[in-house]
Amino acid sequence: MTAPLDVSGQAMEAQPEAVVQGAGGKAIEGRSLGQIAWARLKRDKAAIAGAVVVVLLTLIAIFAERPFGGLIALFGDSPNTPNNDLIDPMTSAPIGAWGGMSLEHPFGLEPVNGRDIFARILSGAQISLLVAFLATVVSVAIGSLLGVVAGFFGGWVDMIISRLMDIFLAFPLLLFAIAIVGAVPDQAFGLKGNALRIAVIVFIIGFFNWPYIARIVRGQTLSLREREFVDAARSLGASRSHIIFREMFPNLVAPILVYATLLIPTNILFEAALSFLGVGVAEPQASWGGMLTRAVDYYQSAPHFMIVPGLAIFITVMAFNLLGDGLRDALDPRAR
Template identity: 40%
Template sequence: MTHGDEVKMTIPGSELEIHETDAPVEDDSVVSVAGRSPTQLAIARFRADKLSMISFTVTVFIVLCAIAAPILVATGVLHPNEFHQELLSDDGVAPAGRFGGISWDHPFGVDPASGRDLLARLMLAITSSLTIAISGTILTVIIGSVLGIVAGFSGGFVDAVIGRIIDLTLSFPQTLMLLALSGPVVLMFRTQIADFAPLSFFESADLSNGFYVILILAIFGWPPVARVVRGQVLSIREREFIEAARLLGASRRRLYFKEVLPNVWAPVLVYVTLLVPAYISAEAAFNFLGVGIKPPTPTLGNILGDSVSYTSADPMYFFLPGALLALIVVVFNLVGDGARDALDPKSHR
């Protein structure tokens, strides 16, 4: 048979004929369809949401500012602790000029009583606050995911014990424990990490206070993560691929981290995007209570706490950090909402 020849097949007892030819098909209506993985479908749904993409772009910009701030301080581009008394008014408190001393040299103005550049301090404050929030989120997710997987997969006595630990943790008053343990725990951290302070742009006192806030956030933040992961594991542990892995002799560690964990990352990822803004707000609240990184190292919390004393003399000093904190919290929450909708197509905003 040569190229382009036609082959005719007739099915006995039927008038149906099948014509097969090896000639090239030149039909423009034939469209090739490529399969896409669930991850690719989720990314496509996320990119189709304009509000989520705008929030994601702003979030990336904020993170880049947080990364660049200590580099710019180390290279002398930013001067967050440089005093400019000449930029203050005659009373030595309020910044000279309108809107808190905003100028080309100081786009966000200067802070009262010292004349330090507010833009430089806010950029470094984003670094401090995001470092605490992201570190606390990572520790929270690690503790909650491990205990949630163990509880959901093991069941029985182990599940009951972890459940009681969750109830006990949630019953503790977080604010009271935060204030009661701050003194001895911070002092212990300070003696342990004093040798590592030169490796960071934080002082040893700032590191110890920061570690304490991260520890408190993780200790009281992991139970909801554990409950979410446990609920997912309860439905996963009875599936065929888990039974196949058991029959092949997979160890508990492999079952936990190779078989179960990759199938619960979606809700954990959504929870991460919601924990970061919550922890940024918590860090700001802790500074109002006197716990956290202290000035002169700036955080969004201690700048806001300091601005309360100057609301009448310099309203912009209160408005700009508050607006920045609100913006960070909103865009992170919107990214979390977009991730949830993209990963769960049945959900509707």
């Protein structure tokens, strides 16, 4: 197909305005990196499903009990209310099929004391997510700062921080947590009871898990510090703090965010493991790991007591992992 000819018989060249008008009169708009990542994330149905579950669990944890809400009181008994009249005195198992499941007790009742499992699952979600989120924030804050400092300055600074990472990575974290939490008194640092135990668990998980994210941030910083925009900032006389916090950190948000979403389920499992071993949150406060500990003795007479908190942990960890994988793919600039 030949181009149109003018009066003199020579080919005419279309003007840019004509091309735009011919395309419908709409100007071509570029997309930001955030818009591109969101478009990729929306195509990942598994990641969206994981995000929905994470949002629902977070809302449940926030509004489970007063003062923020009261979902537990709205749907049933409080987590520590016994229902001895619904327990068989001969077997200590809940009366009725499927562990005493009913409209009033949708997940059934605990053996022996008859506490509502649904209410305790909601209350346990608060503990699991609170510990996981706070510990992740501590790990990310320490690891990101030390990782970017080690990668940017290099030399003896990098050597000291790297050896510190190796020491923390070789530390037997689970044994240390069991020893520390088990030796914690009932009151210290202005806290007491489960509040003190939660604070100690958050400190142990957050303070000893930072080397994992620090290694990732250090590797990313080593490649970023040789990029053109860092050289341009140096040539303009920018200070080191300006380069680190204004130039490098915005480019490190994506890997930090992805690793944080993958670290949260690990922290949930760690807290559940401590509660399962009896050194986590103490009774009568509900926790998913503590419920599994008590369920071991009744797995034959009341299997629902083990299945429900186990599924709660499984679904929560799976949702965070799906969301983390989806964010990793969406924020990867090499993905299509």
